[in-house]
Amino acid sequence: MTDEWAQMGDLWAGITEAFRLLVTLDRDLVEITLRSLQVTLTALVIGSAIALPLAALLAVRRFRFRRGVIAVLNALMGLPPVVVGLVVYVLLSRSGPFGVLGLLFTPTAMIIAQVIIIVPLIASIAHQSLRDLWSEYHDLLISMNVTQGQKMRTLLWDARRALLTASLAGFGRAIGEVGAIMIVGGNIDHATRVLTTAIALETGKGDFALALGLGIILIGLAITVNLAIHWLSRTEQEGRW
């Protein structure tokens, strides 16, 4: 009984701690929150720029290994972040092939790892919706005799709402990810520490209240970003689909 109360107490302390951090606008909190956003949003933009055209290409183009590529992309949705982190670490290490760039333990390294993690996810979800749209548009676009590029652009534009969902799924995976960025970023204070690695650190120190507080803020941040993107792209408004 007392143990359970102690655990509940931790949860409550976490909520109080989150509130305190937010109200006082704790300087370290603002810094790591901004870095979380910086890393993940950059990874999201780059990842989407790769994944969405790839998804469109897979929808309109018929080539030999198309099915294989789609199957592999689907499988890679479950890519273990810690393995991605390790591979990126080996590549970016000073002793590795890209060591001269000196990117290890920088936000750039974290962005690279996150891009690798989210591209298969975004591409797979986007491909799913583009494929359905393509079966509707196929005859029309063929009869209009448009180029491959025009087909892809039409699909991407007309499916933009569904693609937004694909990108937001990528954002969700990236913002909560800790295994890869811990390895390639190093969780360096004032350099590569983000919300998830800070949570891991505070858990390690046994400071559950602070860790939970940061966790609550992370969840709040994910919700805020999702709402903001919906608002900025004017979805769910004026009876539009």
Add this chain to the structure above:
Amino acid sequence: MRRLVFSVVLTLWGGIAAAQDMMRMAVTTSFQNSGLAGVLLPAIEADLGLEVQLVVVGTGQALKLGEAGDVDAILVHSRRAEETFVAGGFGRHRREIMYNDFVLIGPSADGAAVAAVQTAADALRKIEATQETFVSRGDDSGTHKKELALWRAAALEPESFGDWYKAVGAGMGAALNTASGLDAYILSDRASWLNFGNKGTLALLFSGDPVLFNQYAYLPVSQERHSHVKAVLASKLEGWLTSPRAAALINGYAINGERLFTFNATP
């Protein structure tokens, strides 16, 4: 409105930057979790204008990062591994800085009665004899290596232990969390233990045997293998870490009135 949001976002983007001397040092979790880093780093920044970025990992990984040239210096506590590192040409030399000590933590009920014994070897033998749950770091860290050495010094072989011996493969904090959850015995450095916030029913049961002393050493990474290593900055930092100013800060650092580290560098 949308334009305003975008411009605010863009301004925030550029906001995080640093412009001064910077070097990276791999350190053990105990150095960071003890809170000593939080005292030394600002002083280093104020005195030398040098920003030291800490990569906090176990000793095994710290040495690996040094071998790969991914950090400019390391501060760890596992003498034999450090000497191999220097002998392999990865480090310029090994310089002793300070020591703290390991302590044996366990459930307050102390089923193995280790609080009453005189030596660390006896304490471990008692735990083995009673088969009380013991959590091992199991991550090739300095603390893990120390623990293995202590078992062997007690003429016991951890490889042959049964289910009561749990190698969790985690950092000090995570391992302490596990021990707290299992009400188990665990070897910890004193600093991490004092700073640990989730003690539960655990208590410090045994300490003070000289074999539990834990020497920290500073190893600047060799520039011969990795020309990009910031050797000049690493030397500057070494000079500071062995200075009377560092001695005062290290010896003066205490938690709940308990002194954690003892400076023992020879200038």
